[in-house]
Amino acid sequence: MTSLSPDAATVARMIDHTLLKPEATAADVTALIAEAIELGAYSVCVSPSMLPLTIPAGADLKVAVVCGFPSGKHHSSIKAAEAALAIAQGADEIDMVIDIGAAKAGRFADVQADIATVRASIPAPKVLKVIIESAALTDAEIVAVCKAAVAAGADFVKTSTGFHPAGGATVHAVRLMKQTVGDRAQVKASGGVRSFAGALSLFEAGANRLGVSGSSALLSNGTPTIHDIAY
Template identity: 90%
Template structure:
């Protein structure tokens, strides 16, 4: 492996190296894990049906799993059960999707209750990230959802699934999310973060975690142009 520059290495340690394609196979996930270890990413992020994973002994690699993905239109009890099963099967972190329709209807108490149900299913120190689908929300809705997520006990608010037609992360959304949560939670930028410069911009706006599928290409962008991702 070619050694990474300090900047590239530090960004790698913010990445959830992600594979959420419906056609993903066990072999694909094995390759994802190997690449994550080579690149030095913080975690791999996979679908719940891919668990349990085999992480090589001594590897400094967390396992993140999505919940209620990608629509968020699952009953809260189903999301909570899905999260609890993922934890039982070895997940360290859960990335759950809110009911975006509830947010659009102004039902922020319901959004908070949904998140709280999943939070209650996660024993400490397991990490909860709440995907708000920021591109589908107004600024006022982003603020309200972030406040609901913090009140429900989330560790992170996350921009996007990467599957919504409205789009993914933007610098504006990340900055607004960070301004809203302050020191009460962290921010994950995900969806459409395709280049090293994109990653730097998201971090400057307040992100401390990045959801990336094309991590190798993004990291290589520290020294070469043209990094791209299919995420």
């Protein structure tokens, strides 16, 4: 946790500016990149089929790509191949989805093996974020999955895809995830992060990175609603 409240520029450098809509076009991604640079975001996060991206020379912008998205029900070898191809096509970071059903069934060794297979396909310093779909898990399952992710070599645990009907990031989940991973991994909050106040609440709970599609509105102190962050 942090006792400091970051300003908009600091928050921007913690944002993965995200576009994962199935109908997204190459033109949409080009616009996403331009907006991310203008806002000072840390990265853009896109679907693997949108690679390779053209990042303007001199731009301080990373490329994150999802893997096994959004269901997590892909075979581990497919996830690993998808991740490796994304890295070969210029990705700096991979955001993979676990097999949520395996977690619900208590098969945490299988969850760890799944993550480890992807980790092996993208050796450090490439960054691996593990999407656990926290809203679909109990607290005990969140703790167990976060421990599995750390044991498998993940750099981040991440709350949500933003596509699951159970919901997205919550302060409670982020706090629990951070308490579990400690300094062994970082935490990314994504899914339903729409207001600046909500972003600050997530940072205070322990988030190091945010996945945001409406970054411009958030950084402009877009009008928050009670639905922005669930406690």
